[in-house]
Amino acid sequence: MKILFDHQAFTGVRYGGVSRYFYDLMVSLQQKGVETQLSLLFSNNAYLLESDAFRVQSFSYFLGFMPTNMLFSQVNRLWSIAQLKRNQYDVFHPTFFHPYFLNHTKKPFVLTYHDAIKDKFGAEFGHIDNASKELKQTLFDRSAQVIAVSENTKQDLIELFRIKPEKITVVHHATAFQNLNVPETFQIQVPEMYLLYVGTRNDYKNFAPFLKAIAPTLTKNRRIHLICAGGGAFNPEETQLIQQLGLTNQVGQRGIDSDVALFRFYQNALAFVYPSLYEGFGIPILEAFAAGCPVILSRASCFPEVAQDAALYFDPKSEADLRQQVEKIIADDTLRQSLIRKGYERGQYFSLEKTASQTLQVYQRIA
Incomplete structure (x- = not known):
């Protein structure tokens, strides 16, 4: 069986959950003996460039970021069309x-439908993708199967689109961190005690309310810091808020240049806090x-489905509840150790091999 994947998630995106999902899926399928082809010529995606599994050419942003991305996206699209016309694949x-x-x-x-954020909340988060609800409906109508990354996301699909439940298969995400080789010699410079936030900080990620919620906790204990890993440098509004809260010396943004670096950020943290208002799955949990790393989650969308009893939960619209859960983790080392143990156990339910096997079953049904 030969599966053809296209360029869309990879052209100009260096990191990101969607490109990581497809990269891990393709590699895992190859390990199962499935032939995979990626119709892509040019990409700056780190997962591809740091791997021997696929051959792509990086490019420089000689026209500026967006115009250059658009140019190479057009080139890659023409290449994808050429591969489709060759018709040498079983499933696209x-x-x-x-x-x-x-x-x-x-x-x-x-x-694969990753989350319903734009389709559920409309213009409030409309920048997430450029595909309208009508366009997605057309694609779902023409597709042979739709993969939802959680049961919660499947229910969103059924509620938001004209799609039969039997056309949707739930295949959970997984993470390569379970098999990551982290050298003992690889260490990062971090504060002795810190909370961890990972990824982008826009809109539905609920970052500003999260920061306001924990500000009194950080003010009471100046030894505790907050590290925001990834997501780019703080914008002027975020910088101003941090200054207004008196946390300039305790809140910092750090870049992520490798999986092993991110692993260490998690490993050394008091807890990872995920205050998002809505997600499709939440790979950072895994x-x-x-x-x-102990996990503190908003009680929203798919989070209870993914983490079950291996996390503490808070009402994402209650600063007091969020702060209470954070302070509980800080004060109770026994609780932290219990959550670490439960997290390891819950994490075993998810694996790249399982994701690949269940996805392969979808391909086999329709081929």
Whole structure:
């Protein structure tokens, strides 16, 4: 069996959950003896460039970031169309929602629906992708199967679109952190005590309310810091808020240049806090579990489904509740150790091999 993947999630994205999902899926399928082809010529995606599994060429941003990305996306799209027209594959798995392929593929295709954030909340988070609800409906109508990354996301699909439940298969995400080789000699410079926030900080990520909620805790204990790993440098509004809260010396942003560095950020933290208002799955939860980091989650969307009893939960709209759970973790080492143990156990339910096997079953049903 040969599976064709396209360029969409990889052209200009260096890191990110969607590109990581597809990269891990393709590599895991290859390890199971499945032939995978990625129709991609040019990419700055770190997962691809740091791997021997796929051959791509990096590019420089000679026209500026967005114009250069658009140019190479067009080139990659033409290459994807050429691979579709060759018709030398059994199943096509596009990596995003651009409909360019609809007039070029003669074989069945599968779509992965990662989250309902834009479709559920509309213009409030409308920048997340450029695909309208109507376009997604067209793609779902034409697709042979749709993969949802959680039961919660499957229910969102059923509520938001005209799609039969039997056309949707739930395949949970996983993380390569479970098998990550972290050299003992690799260490990072971090404060002795810190809370960890990972990823982007926009809108539904609920970062500003999170920061305001823990400000009194950090003010009471100046030894405790907050590290924001990834997500880019603080913008002027975030910098101003940190200054207004009197936390300039306790809140910092750090870049992530490798998986092993991110693993250490989790491993050395008092806890990983995920205050998001909504997610489709939440891969950072599994990363924290694998690294032995206690997890504190908003009681929202898929989080209870993923973490079950291996995390503390708070009302994402209650600063007092969030602060209470954070202070509980800080004060109770026995609780921390219990959550670490439960996190390891819960993490075993998810694996890249399991994700690949269940996805392969979807391909086999429709091929």
